[in-house]
Amino acid sequence: MAGIVSVVPAGSLFDLSGRVALVTGASRGIGGAIAEILAEHGAQVVLSSRKQADLEAEAERINSKYGEKATPIAAHAGRPEDLEKLVQGVMERFSRIDILVNNAATNPYFGPLIAAELAAWDKTFEVNLRGVFALTKLVYGASMETHGGAIVNVASIGGLRPGIGLGVYNVTKAGVIMLTRQLARELGGKVRVNAVAPGVIKTRFAEALWGNPEILDRVLAQNPMGRIGVPEEVAAAVLFLASDAASYVNGEVLVVDGGGGGEI
Ligand SMILES: NC(=O)c1ccc[n+]([C@@H]2O[C@H](COP(=O)([O-])OP(=O)(O)OC[C@H]3O[C@@H](n4cnc5c(N)ncnc54)[C@H](OP(=O)(O)O)[C@@H]3O)[C@@H](O)[C@H]2O)c1
DSSP states (O other): OTTOOOOSOTTOTTOOTTOEEEEESOSSHHHHHHHHHHHHTTOEEEEEOSOHHHHHHHHHHHHHHHSSOEEEOOOOTTOHHHHHHHHHHHHHHHSOOOEEEEOOOOOOOOBOGGGOOHHHHHHHHIIIIIHHHHHHHHHIIIIIHHHOEEEEEEOOGGGTSOOSSBHHHHHHHHHHHHHHHHHHHHHTTTEEEEEEEEOSBSSSTTHHHHTSHHHHHHHHHTOTTSSOBOHHHHHHHHHHHHSGGGTTOOSOEEEESTTOOSOO
């Protein structure tokens, strides 16, 4: 039919062979699971976060399962000069970046939004929102503007509706969702930009939630599946959005929360 192009040969929807992926916050948790699933599906994956030793251990874990697929390069997501070196490092080694997963985030403050210090606000925004924009801009300029690609931003259900104690973080994640939609609109011809919005996932980051019986009970009471998620379940959604299986999905926010519904 005119105007409809068959872009995805059957059987290879999730095959990422020959593609280069950059994943931030990849030394553990959701980012580690994302790096692993992308490597498992054939991509060369550059893992980034602040601590080189942790990255090397995670890359080694992935390489021991899938061959030489993982490369560690440390960078602080809140420091533009680090991000420049990161992108330079990936380009020197692989000459392109086909998939960018902006997953690194921080949450230095827990409490009412109105009581937050500006320093905590700035730190959260620097990493969670400015860092996502800065890295996206660098990757676009270095590779995606010419070669195209897919970007997946890790947001949160907290970016879609308010929750207790995580107000500053939630505002950054709402920003990530709007950044995703805006860039999808602007770059959609060449680069697809989507987001995932996880509910409570069992990682170190969320231990204050799932490690607190009162909060955990509240979370589980609202969740039809009666459990919190694990990093691999978010990683599978990222694989979908990064792959040709999602070739006509652009500007979307895929909620991965077990149907959790309400607020934390
Ligand atoms: N777990 C949840 O319930 C949940 C729910 C919704 C959304 N999320 C989102 O999922 C993403 C991953 O979180 P997670 O739960 O997997 O956390 P995690 O297990 O604590 O992992 C966080 C990762 O980010 C890195 N990181 C932290 N600060 C960084 C910085 N300034 N620059 C670069 N890397 C940094 C950490 O390594 P270093 O410390 O070495 O830098 C680590 O690799 C985040 O965007 C988070 O907001 C999580």
